[in-house]
Amino acid sequence: MMMKLHLLVTGLCFTIVAMSSVVAEVPTHPPDRHVRSSTLPPQAVSSLHAYGFTLLEPVTPFSPEPEVAEELDEYDKEKEETLLNGIVSSAESLIAHHSDYNSAVRRFRLASILGHSGAAATIGALLMAGDTHLKRDVAAGVASLRRAAQVGQPDALAMLGFLHASGLAERHGVRKGLDQALLYWTIAAETGNVYANSALGFRYMHAIGLRRDYETAARYYKQAARAIAFDGRYWPTPQNFQYGEIPLASSLMSVGRTRFKEGMFKEGPPEPTGDDHEVYHYHRHLAETGDTNSMTLLGSLLLTGGLGMRADHQQARERLRQAAAAGHGEAHGLMGHLALREGNYTAAMTHFRHSAAREDRNGHYALGMIFLHGLGGMKKDLSKAAMHFELAAERDHAKASFELGLMFDHGQGRDKNAEKAMKHFQASAKLGNIQSKFYLGVLLFDRRAAPGSEGNGREALRLFKEVAEAGEWNTLFDLAHSAFDRKDMFGSLYRHSQAAHAGIELGQHNAAMILEMSKEGDMAELSHWSRERMIAEMRELYEMSGLQGHTHSHIRAGDVSYLENNDFWGAFRSYNNSANMGNAEGMFSVGMMHARGEGVQMDREKAMDALFMVTKKDSGSVVAGNVAIVGLRLQWWLGDLWEWWTKVWDKTAPRQNEETSISGDESGTSEDGSGKLSASRAVKDRTTVGDDLALVGGLLAILVTVLLVRSKRLARQNGDSGRVGMVSHVVMGVH
Structure with a gap:
């Protein structure tokens, strides 16, 4: 029987979709390296020599009796399948034990040549990703994935769906298109594929290309979560x-997942600092x-x-x-x-x-x-087991709390008590135990229609999603960061994008930042993308991240639209999304865009409302919000003063023009040829400059005042009267 590939392997090659499989035990020794050449396709013979396999001479052909021919065919197919599974299993074992990556890659190649669809999907993903051990070949990777997909291999189907969704292989015939992605994922999801179920669940959850449907999203995520929770390696x-x-x-913590920051791109990937040493x-x-x-x-x-x-x-x-x-x-x-x-x-x-x-x-x-x-010849004692689990659970041991939940739920070692079982499952889930999260999710999902259980379905969806994003995803992020460290920007983008289109927020943020911060020539594989295309892709990824609660992603999407595209309406929408989620920076940007009439109609009242919200958000935003409020009020006051002066000038200008204008004199002729010099137009031509000067002057005055007040306060607190004079001189430029 064809065996699905080990999840760790698919993590390394980013065919994360194989997480839906319960991993079978694999042999730690390579299979028999003697193969009878009569059973091989011609294109595989030369490859076998390179991989160290010995070809046996074919046996003398014979013609079996008709009644046994079919039985012999089945026997040959079974032996061939056993051989292929042995090759793949040995490759998985080599990678799982970090023993010989190069040999593992060669064995996957061999199994792929011999027709193992799972190996073809794996080697295709490996070639797409590239690594220090394997040169990237996107064209060959796509071809291998397509061969596997033709026979319905779920990992390959899910990977092709990802490539259609991301557009990273457009040069090789996999054009960007969500419709094609959804088709591939739907087929793969029917097999229980984790990646496909996660990708579809995410899109139903956030209405991306599909109608929003939380119940359908929960069903897809439940399928993915079940595969992870009951994976033999995690139970x-x-x-x-x-x-x-x-x-x-206890003093050590796992590294976890790294969120990219702008400073990491300034001088390229950071060099090792030696801190660990x-x-x-x-x-x-x-x-x-x-x-x-x-x-x-x-x-x-x-x-x-x-x-x-x-x-x-x-x-x-x-x-x-x-x-x-x-x-x-x-x-x-x-x-x-x-x-x-x-x-x-x-x-x-x-x-x-x-x-x-x-x-x-x-x-x-x-x-x-x-x-x-x-274990170890000790007699089973459920009462003692429960006692020790309780003592461990009191010290926040997640697995111990889960075991206690099971014991109370089934009445083993402790009296059956559904309330106590739920209490321990909840405690375990809070500590990150994926089995407890799945169990709670199932209970909530099954009770979603019960009276008084409003919100149970949404909470179940959240828990299923968290479980689906556990497993070997850390392996993918580790490899993505390793690619970034060695300046392989496309490799890092490829890995982060895989996580992104499976609905993992960190992958969305990091992939978007790579696109935003990368320089020309960083990614030859995407050299055909224009800057406008880059901006569109990064906005899409930032908005996905923002939908999941990372408000700063909305800010970055807004900045890209405002600064690079002059898309003020798009920028306003992103800033407004962030503001609605309580982000002070988003509120500030919304206020300033209302004040300047950029992307929306100018509205002083809405501008003030947004900026007042900034001052109430947190202590770190009070100064910025108040400076903007006073500065805008000063700007508007000066602007109103200019407008008043303009009206006065317009009333007196005609009389002055009658007295001073000279017929035919260019200097006194208006643009419309009326012979009247419009003072209001002259003033309006200077309005923008005047507004900007007023705003800058007002902000500087307020900033100086704030600094002086803060310096005096610090001086009083420290009892250092000389400090006030020093700060005053520095601020005012007095020497």
């Missing part, structure tokens, strides 16, 4: 507990002085290879042993996990008990799992 099984990731030391040496010094926290932290780093360090279990064990000997509870817990992996249950139990005695939450959780499943 708290005994195998995952024993052989899964070892918990990080300094952190390591700092804690190494403390560890040598006997600090057990630093010993434990170093041991954890050496176990996991954190902060760029090479994993070294021998050194890790020595550091942790020293800390445990000194009575450090967390070090005992980590030593227990090492012993558990080695099958030494006696040592593991000893360390976990020492850890729990020192109130370490991981120690309590470990004992709970051992008693729950009867």
Whole structure:
């Protein structure tokens, strides 16, 4: 049976859509490298030699009896399928264990040549993305994805949908078009594909190309969330507990996902600062002085290879042993996990008990799992398991709270109690546990039509979306940031865009910023895009991000429209969206556009309302809002004064012109040839300059006043009377 590709592989090659699969256990050794050449297509023979496979001579042809011919055909197909799955499984294993990326790529290529559609989708995505190990070839990647899609491979269908939605492969025949994207995603979603379900759920949720329908959005996200929540790698099984990731030391935190900022683009991608190296040496010094926290932290780093360090279990064990000997509870817990992996249950139990005695939450959780499943020859004891889970949950252990929720829900180890079960599921969900989030989402979604349950459907949708965006997405963002660091802007854009069109806000923001900040020549693959096209794409991505609550994305979309496109109405809409979400910068921009009549009709009242809201938003906005209010009032007062003077001038100008004008004198002739010099037109020609000067003068005067007041206040607080004079001289330019 054809096996779907491992999610980690698809994370690395950005075929994230394979997250819908429950991962099967794969062999850690390569398959038999002897292949009978009579079963291979001609184009594969030369490739097999390059990949190190030995071709056996074909057997002498024979003609079987008709009644056994069909059986023999089925037998050959089964053996061929087993061979292909073995090649793909070995490639997955190589990547999963970070052992030999190049060999994994070669095996995916081989399986693709031999007709494995999943491998074809994977190698297509790898070629699209490019990496330090594989030169980018967008044309070949698109061709490989199309071959896989022709036989209905879900990952390939979802990837082609992404390419149509993003337009990143237009040069190679995949034109931008949401209709085509929706078609591919709809077909892929029928198979339970995570990426396709997420992409469709996002668009139904925010009415992007589809009618807004929260219930339909929740159904799509529920499908994606189910695949993630019940993925065998994430469910708290005994195998995952024993052989899964070892918990990080509490003083360490995972890096998470990085939001791009403008400063990161000023001089290109930042060079490594060496901070991690300094952190390591700092804690190494403390560890040598006997600090057990630093010993434990170093041991954890050496176990996991954190902060760029090479994993070294021998050194890790020595550091942790020293800390445990000194009575450090967390070090005992980590030593227990090492012993558990080695099958030494006696040592593991000893360390976990020492850890729990020192109130370490991981120690309590470990004992709970051992008693729950009867690991290491220990007798199952659900009551003891529940007790240890409770002690861990009191210390905010997400998995322990989830286990307690299950125990109360099913009446195992504790009396059945739906209220307490819900309480623990909610606590676990708040701490980020994806199984608890999914469980709560299902309960809320099923009760959405019950009386008094208004809002349950929307809350279920939120929870399903959060679960769907868990899993291996961090792998994608890590690779996207790595591409950015090595100045591969298209590679970073490609990865962030994949997350963006699956509905992940951070991907939308970062992809838009890459398009905004990239310079000409940064992305040869998009050299056919005009600047106008770039602006349109980045606006689309910024607006997607803004729809999900990141108000600054609306601000950036507005800035791009205002400064680069002179699209004042588009800018106003973006600023107004941000203002409606409570962003002070958006309120300020809306007020100033009303005041200047840019994109909207000039309206002094609306301008003042918006600016007054700025002053009430937060303390950091008070000065800017008040300066703008006083400056505009001064500008309007001077403008009204000019207008009054203009009217007075217009009344006296005709009499003056009769006395002073000379017939035929050019200097006294108006543009319309009437022979009357219009003073009002002369004044109006100077109105813009006068307004700007008034505004600038007013703002400067207010700014000087604010600085003087603040300096005097600081001087009074510090008891330093000389400081006032110094600041005054600096502000006023007096020397």
